[in-house]
Amino acid sequence: MRLLVVGAGSTGGYFGGRLAEAGRDVTFLVRPRRAAQLRETGLRIRSPHGDADLVPQLALAEDLRGPYDAILLTVKGYALQASLDDIAPAVGPDTIILPVLNGMRHIDLLTERFGAQAVGGGLCRCSTTLGENGEIIQLAKFQDLVYGELSGEKTARIEALDAFLQGAGFEARLSPDIAREMWGKWFFLSSLAAATCLMRGTIGEIAAVPGGASVVEAIVDEAQTIISAAGVAPSPKAVATAKAQLTEAGSKLTSSMFRDLEAGLAVEAVEILGDLVARGEKHGISAPLLTAAYVNLAVYAGRQPG
Numbered sequence: 001m002r003l004l005v006v007g008a009g010s011t012g013g014y015f016g017g018r019l020a021e022a023g024r025d026v027t028f029l030v031r032p033r034r035a036a037q038l039r040e041t042g043l044r045i046r047s048p049h050g051d052a053d054l055v056p057q058l059a060l061a062e063d064l065r066g067p068y069d070a071i072l073l074t075v076k077g078y079a080l081q082a083s084l085d086d087i088a089p090a091v092g093p094d095t096i097i098l099p100v101l102n103g104m105r106h107i108d109l110l111t112e113r114f115g116a117q118a119v120g121g122g123l124c125r126c127s128t129t130l131g132e133n134g135e136i137i138q139l140a141k142f143q144d145l146v147y148g149e150l151s152g153e154k155t156a157r158i159e160a161l162d163a164f165l166q167g168a169g170f171e172a173r174l175s176p177d178i179a180r181e182m183w184g185k186w187f188f189l190s191s192l193a194a195a196t197c198l199m200r201g202t203i204g205e206i207a208a209v210p211g212g213a214s215v216v217e218a219i220v221d222e223a224q225t226i227i228s229a230a231g232v233a234p235s236p237k238a239v240a241t242a243k244a245q246l247t248e249a250g251s252k253l254t255s256s257m258f259r260d261l262e263a264g265l266a267v268e269a270v271e272i273l274g275d276l277v278a279r280g281e282k283h284g285i286s287a288p289l290l291t292a293a294y295v296n297l298a299v300y301a302g303r304q305p306g
């Protein structure tokens with residue numbers, strides 16, 4: 001099996017790097033600046049699970065000649081539209097595209113462009129970031145990659161991909177209901193991102209302020225109401241777990257969006273919060289706290305250069 005990893009950033013560089021380290025046939029589709037950096041420094045992973053220094057197989061868009069068996073799509077939501085033309089030569093009739101992006105909007109964009117047959121479901125749980133010199137830094141130990149056919153079928157291609165992803169040093173799991181898991185992740189992540197970005201702090205810092213925990217619980221309630229109407233309702237247990245984790249005293253938990261915000265980088269405001277609020281509006285649901293978080297981030301995004 002040949003895997004094309006689109007993007008060698010925090011998530012693509014991490015999971016793709018671990019697969020390459022395990023000897024799997026992995027090529028990273030990168031843009032010229034990242035290609036030059038990786039040629040100079042190699043792909044470097046700094047992780048509590050052990051560091052790795054690799055010489056990655058790289059391709060620029062113009063190098064792609066034909067289909068790959070699978071594509072692990074790891075660009076940010078705001079870069080997705082522009083990446084579709086780049087990956088088109090790598091998508092054949094049997095290729096499965098496995099996105100790890102947060103939110104659900106990318107599924108519609110990918111399906112419109114490549115058809116439902118090409119699009120699988122996926123999500124990752126990890127906490128990774130890029131260091132000053134492009135190294136991939138893993139900030140916490142959790143590292144799950146979950147995937148499946150959106151139909152829930154156990155096809156030959158998803159079983160082959162599952163075998164390819166197993167045993168590379170991270171948790172890889174084939175899900176019989178990946179769509180439900182993606183909605184569930186969006187529920188948790190949108191609540192976490194809204195809370196940490198709006199209140200500009202870690203979960204522990206928010207919980208330490210009187211009223212902090214109740215604001216977070218109200219955000220979770222809004223996200224739960226929208227996701228239940230627009231997608232797949234989180235179970236009562238998932239809601240209780242989210243409320244407990246997102247109000248935990250002393251917790252250092254943040255979202256990748258908060259880390260990007262703190263670093264002055266672009267944020268996925270539209271994909272993670274704007275789209276959620278818009279889906280709620282379609283169902284007549286108003287979500288003042290999620291809307292405030294989205295507007296806050298959209299104002300920030302509007303001030304970003306270029």
Ligand SMILES: NC(=O)C1=CN([C@@H]2O[C@H](COP(=O)(O)OP(=O)(O)OC[C@H]3O[C@@H](n4cnc5c(N)ncnc54)[C@H](OP(=O)(O)O)[C@@H]3O)[C@@H](O)[C@H]2O)C=CC1
Nearest residue numbers: 007009010011029030031075079083101102126127128256
């Ligand atoms: N980081 C984390 O801890 C987690 C992130 N996620 C989600 O995963 C997704 C990816 O995030 P993350 O990996 O952090 O993002 P990063 O910004 O770290 O990496 C994205 C990479 O995609 C590259 N890229 C963009 N467009 C193209 C293109 N057309 N061709 C090739 N490469 C391209 C960028 O390269 P360039 O240098 O050229 O800009 C960049 O290196 C997001 O939706 C995020 O929300 C989910 C769980 C955890």
Ligand SMILES: CC(C)(CO)C(=O)C(=O)O
Nearest residue numbers: 124125126189255256257
């Ligand atoms: C849920 C979490 C925190 C971990 O994967 C995440 O997806 C993110 O930070 O973007």
